[in-house]
Amino acid sequence: MVRLGLAALAAYTIALSHGGLQTHRRHHYRLHILVGLSACLMLLSAGDSPDARSRAIQGVAIGVGLLGSGHILQAPSSQTEHSGVSIHGLTSAATVWFTATVGISIATSNLMTVATAMLLALICLFLGNQFYRDNRTH
Numbered sequence: 601m602v603r604l605g606l607a608a609l610a611a612y613t614i615a616l617s618h619g620g621l622q623t624h625r626r627h628h629y630r631l632h633i634l635v636g637l638s639a640c641l642m643l644l645s646a647g648d649s650p651d652a653r654s655r656a657i658q659g660v661a662i663g664v665g666l667l668g669s670g671h672i673l674q675a676p677s678s679q680t681e682h683s684g685v686s687i688h689g690l691t692s693a694a695t696v697w698f699t700a701t702v703g704i705s706i707a708t709s710n711l712m713t714v715a716t717a718m719l720l721a722l723i724c725l726f727l728g729n730q731f732y733r734d735n736r737t738h
Contacts, residue, residue: 604640606711607703610718611636614702617725618695628692632699635664639703657704664700668693695725 615632639660646656671689698721705714 607636607640636699636703639700640707643707
């Protein structure tokens with residue numbers, strides 16, 4: 601129960617640091633929490649067998665890859681000089697991937713390792729948001 605709660609809290613924190621409180625990103629909270637919980641639950645349910653855990657991790661990776669690909673959009677853009685195409689959603693896809701990895705790690709790893717990865721990711725997301733906001737005003 602504690603690990604599932606930690607997975608939900610970590611997923612919420614990732615979604616909050618990525619999307620903030622913007623209305624159009626409220627679905628990210630549910631998505632991230634469900635991904636983190638699902639990944640953690642699948643690994644906890646797999647038991648202690650290394651083969652079962654390996655298959656569960658592979659299943660999570662495939663499922664999250666499909667979810668992440670749904671976040672990535674390619675659209676025409678007049679801002680790109682070379683290809684005339686703009687790619688959106690890579691950070692969203694990466695945060696979904698990271699959320700699943702955190703859920704897996706909470707279920708299977710040392711929690712200090714998870715805390716370190718969370719800290720580094722949150723710093724990255726926060727600095728990325730600050731950089732984006734600063735550059736948009738120029």
